[in-house]
Amino acid sequence: MEASITLAELGYQAILLEKSHSTGGHVHDWYQLFPNRRPAKEVLTFSELRMEGKVKTINDADIIDIEKNINDFRILLRNGKLVVADAIVVATGFDLFDAHRKEEYGYGIYENVITSADLEKRLSEGKKILTHSGAIPKRIGIIHCVGSRDEKSGNNYCSKVCCVTGVKQAIEIREMLPETEVFCFYMDLRMFGRHFEELYKESQEKWGVSFIRGRLSEANENADGSILLKVEDTLAGKPLKMKVDLLILLAGFVPSGGTKTIGKMLGLPFGDDGFITPKDEHTSTNLTDIQGVFVTGSCTGPKSIQDSIADARAAATQVANYLK
Secondary structure, X not given: OHHHHHHHHOOXXXXXXXXXXXXXXXXXXXXEEOOOOEEHHHHHHHHHHHHOOOOEEEXXXXXXXXXXXXXXXXXXXXXXXXXXXXXXXXXXXEEXXXXXXXXXXXXXXEOOEEEHHHHHHHHHOOOOOOOOOOOOOOEEEEEEEEOOXXXXXXXXXXXXXXXXXXXXXXXXXHHHOOOOEEEEEEOOOOOOOOOHXXXXXXXXXXXXXXEEEOOEEEEEEOXXXXXXXXXXXXXXXXXXXXXXXXXXXXXXXXXOHHHHHHHHHHOOOEOOOOOEOOOEOOOEOOEOOOOOEEEOHHHHOOOOHHHHHHHHHHHHHHHHHHHO
């Protein structure tokens, strides 16, 4: 969205090919954004108002072929429509790691195991945080790095935003349910962004969130629907068992299906992590080896919303320079 808006403001005709029925991606389901807990819908509205009348959008755009000619690209959609462009910006984003793959954590098996995305959607819809039976949970566990930094899942990289998302959600839970205990189980906390460390301190000092350094090895359901956690407390150097009423899995980023499909159509290189590799990871992060093809956002790796917007504007200026 931001790349197309910036190109339109620079005087170019931008056509946004949106895979789904509406623009905005994952942000549609987000509740509040870190670190200032601003409503996610404000950011969407900011972009939607600026797009109005400036950007042509084609929703439900299922791309089946891209043909590169000497001076342009011919993009064929499944409905038979042909879009001709002088340049292409690949902004195919990310998917969330499928927590079903971590069977030992019980997602999709136990009713009181959900993901951070599930919780975020509940909050954005104004729903209360309750167990499957409708009870107020007395104790909630949040598991970091689900599908990230995990050799077993094949994802050795850090998804960047999981730690701070866990901290933000822990605060939101304590704010909504002040009598509920919240425990975050982490490998190590990566508070790399501005004000992230302050949010982490606030979660402990103001909201009483507890942090336990250790990776969950197994989760089992008790007869009453609660979840028994088996964790290695690496700071104390001993195993730990804990019963929680609700377990939240912080699912990481993986390359989206669209990133894989469009990347292969264009012949773009992929890294070991499955994300698209730009021309140069220091000096040409929005460029590719194919003339007229540019990349932006999380198709090249995990990014926050702030980073994605800044990256999109940078990509748009590179496109503008190319078209000149």
